[in-house]
Structure formats: C-alpha cells, structure tokens
Amino acid sequence: MTAETMEAPAVAAPTATPPHPLREFWGYFSANHGAVAGLVIIIAVVLVALLADVLAPHSPYVTDTSIALKPPFWQEGGSLAYPLGTDPIGRDILSRLIYGARLSLLIGIMVVTISIVVGTVLGLVAGFFRGLTEIFIMRLMDIILTLPSLLLAIVIVAVLGPGLMNSMLAVALVILPHYVRLARAAVITETSKDYVMAARVSGAGTTRLMFKEVLPNCTAPLIVQASLGISTAILDAAALGFLGLGAQPPSPEWGTMLADAREFVLRAWWVVTFPGLAILVTVLAFNLLGDGLRDALDPKLKR
Numbered sequence: 001m002t003a004e005t006m007e008a009p010a011v012a013a014p015t016a017t018p019p020h021p022l023r024e025f026w027g028y029f030s031a032n033h034g035a036v037a038g039l040v041i042i043i044a045v046v047l048v049a050l051l052a053d054v055l056a057p058h059s060p061y062v063t064d065t066s067i068a069l070k071p072p073f074w075q076e077g078g079s080l081a082y083p084l085g086t087d088p089i090g091r092d093i094l095s096r097l098i099y100g101a102r103l104s105l106l107i108g109i110m111v112v113t114i115s116i117v118v119g120t121v122l123g124l125v126a127g128f129f130r131g132l133t134e135i136f137i138m139r140l141m142d143i144i145l146t147l148p149s150l151l152l153a154i155v156i157v158a159v160l161g162p163g164l165m166n167s168m169l170a171v172a173l174v175i176l177p178h179y180v181r182l183a184r185a186a187v188i189t190e191t192s193k194d195y196v197m198a199a200r201v202s203g204a205g206t207t208r209l210m211f212k213e214v215l216p217n218c219t220a221p222l223i224v225q226a227s228l229g230i231s232t233a234i235l236d237a238a239a240l241g242f243l244g245l246g247a248q249p250p251s252p253e254w255g256t257m258l259a260d261a262r263e264f265v266l267r268a269w270w271v272v273t274f275p276g277l278a279i280l281v282t283v284l285a286f287n288l289l290g291d292g293l294r295d296a297l298d299p300k301l302k303r
Contacts, residue, residue, distance in 0.1 A: 028296035035292020041285035049102035056095040057081070060252040064090035069268045085270040087260060093270065096252035097278050103253045104234050104282065107168055111233035112226050114172040116179050120222060123183020124210045127191065138184070141177035149174045150239055157245040164253075167246040171236045175229050182225055186218035220297040227293055231286035238279050254279050 030036055048055060070086040071078045078085065084094040126137040144152065156170035157163075190196060191214065199213050240246035241255025249256060254275045261271035 025296050029292050032292040032295050034288045035295070038285040038288030038292065041281060042289060045101050045282055045285070046105065048098055049105050052098045052102050056092075056098045057083075058092040058095045060091060060096040060099040061250050062091065066090065069264065069271070071268075072270055084274050085268075087257070087271050088264055088268075091250075093257075093274055096257060097254070097274060099252040100254045100257065100275070100278065101282075103164075103247065103251065104237070104279075107164070107171075107237045107253075108230035108233040108286075111168050111172045111175070111237070112229045114169070115176050115229060116222060116226050118172075119176050119179025120183045120215070120218075122176075122180045124187055124215065126180065126184045127187025127214075128206060128210055134184075137180065141180045144173070145177045150236060153236055153240060154243065154245060157240060162245045162248060164247045164251065167237055167240045168233075170240070171233050174236065175232055178225055178229070179222065182221050183218060186221055187214055190214045190217050224290055224294045224297060227286055228290035231283040231290070234286070235279065235283050 064086075067082065067086050068088055068090045070082050070090075072085045073080045073083050082092050082094070084092075084097070087093055087096070122137055122141075126134040153167070153170040153174050156173060157166050160166040160169065187210075191209075196209060196213055199209060204213065237246050238253070238255030238258070241253045242259045244259060247253035247256050249260065257275040258272060261268070261275070265272050
C-alpha cells in the first residue's frame with residue numbers, strides 16, 4: 001500500500017470552550033443599556049453614601065437662621081458655599097442630601113434583608129410542607145396583600161410608634177408576601193425535578209433538601225425581586241418620613257426633608273425639588289437594575 005493510498009488520520013475539530021458564567025451574565029446584562037445606567041447611578045449613590053464625611057461641605061445638623069432659605073448658587077443671592085441652597089433653618093441642602101443617601105440605602109438594604117430572609121424561609125416551608133401549613137402561610141400573605149401597602153405600614157408604625165427602626169419593620173412586613181409567594185412557587189417547581197428526587201432517594205432529609213438542594217436553584221428570581229424591593233423600601237420609607245412616622249428630625253432622611261419643606265414650596269422651590277429628585281433618581285435606578293437582572297438571570301428571556 002503506497003503512501004498516496006493511505007488515509008490521513010482524522011483530525012478532531014476543536015471544541016468551543018463555554019464562556020465563563022460571569023462573562024455570560026455580563027453579556028446579557030450589558031445588552032440592556034437602561035440597566036447599565038441604573039447600575040452606574042447606584043454605584044455613584046453608594047460611593048456618595050460611603051464618602052459622606054469627605055464629600056459633604058457642611059454638617060447636616062448645624063443650623064444658621066441668618067442664611068435660611070438661601071437659593072442655589074446660580075440664582076441671585078446664592079453662594080458657592082451652599083451650592084444647592086439652604087433649608088428653612090439654614091442647613092445646607094447638599095450636605096443633607098449626601099448624608100440622606102447613606103440613610104436611605106441603609107433603610108433599603110435592611111428592609112430587603114429582613115424580608116428576603118423571613119420570606120424565603122416561609123416560602124420554603126410552604127413549598128415543602130403542603131396542607132394546613134401551606135394554607136395558613138399563604139392565606140396570611142394574601143390578607144397582607146389585600147391591604148394597601150402604605151396604609152398598612154402607617155397602621156403598623158402607629159401601633160409601634162414613629163421612628164426609623166419601626167418604619168423599617170413596617171415596610172419589611174409590607175413587602176414580605178412578595179418573597180414568600182416567589183420562593184414557594186420556585187420551590188414547587190424545583191421539587192418536581194429529577195435531582196430532588198435523586199437526593200430524596202439517596203436519604204437526604206427535608207432540611208438538606210430545602211437549604212442545600214432547592215434553595216440555591218431559587219436564588220435568581222429572589223435576587224431580581226430584592227433589587228426591586230430596595231426601591232420600594234426607599235419609596236415607602238420616604239413616604240412614612242414625609243408623614244412624620246419614619247425617621248425623625250433632625251435626621252437627614254429624604255422623606256423627612258420633604259416634610260420639613262412643605263410650607264415653603266411656593267417661595268423656595270429648591271427645598272422640595274432636590275430631595276424629590278434624589279428619591280426619583282435612586283428609585284428609578286434600582287428599577288432599571290432589576291429589569292436588567294431579570295433579563296440576564298431568566299433563561300426564558302435570554303436571546
């Protein structure tokens with residue numbers, strides 16, 4: 001047999017290396033330009049909150065009635081020493097906004113942490129222990145959902161007493177049903193899959209099935225809901241602060257700043273406009289981030 005008639009050995013085609021999960025996630029996430037913009041805004045707000053002591057030109061608590069209702073620097077009578085003007089008792093609005101970012105982010109993160117931990121546990125219990133346990137938990141969540149969220153938060157704070165901690169607990173209870181229902185639905189979907197059946201056959205107990213097998217596969221929808229929940233928590237906490245039931249003066253909380261400026265809306269527009277814009281931009285950024293996370297984490301939405 002000559003060399004010409006000999007068949008050349010088959011060369012295996014190179015196999016494509018699958019992309020790293022983080023790279024794949026960023027690819028889907030960055031396709032949503034609104035989500036990227038929201039992420040940038042959130043990073044900026046977080047940095048401002050962390051560096052409040054450095055960035056704030058004045059103390060958010062020091063008052064000076066001689067400069068009360070000073071306009072922003074671009075208006076007549078304004079000063080670069082107080083770039084966004086002062087409030088009715090002479091406190092620098094920019095400094096209070098910067099420190100208010102720290103307070104509002106703390107409220108949002110604490111509320112969502114409480115809600116997602118309690119809601120996930122209740123959702124896991126409702127999904128695994130069907131029957132009376134599930135009925136009791138879900139009907140209780142349905143009752144909470146039937147009540148207007150802000151009205152329920154007001155009632156809870158009225159019972160517990162006004163204050164920052166009580167307002168956070170009230171808002172956490174208001175948004176709790178969303179996490180319970182989401183976790184329960186995800187658990188019911190996952191428990192019918194083969195890997196759960198295999199783990200159960202191999203002798204895994206209920207606790208191991210709940211927290212080691214099922215819970216890691218339910219995190220994607222909970223992460224999306226958490227990002228949206230932070231915006232809801234900030235908005236509800238600001239509403240409670242505006243009504244005098246949340247953070248109490250002189251705390252530089254954005255809702256409290258709006259409440260302090262109500263009677264000066266017509267003659268000092270800046271005392272209301274800038275806290276309102278801070279709430280608007282931050283809440284919008286978290287909503288945009290939630291949309292991007294949903295697109296990146298939900299396999300059905302991946303293109």
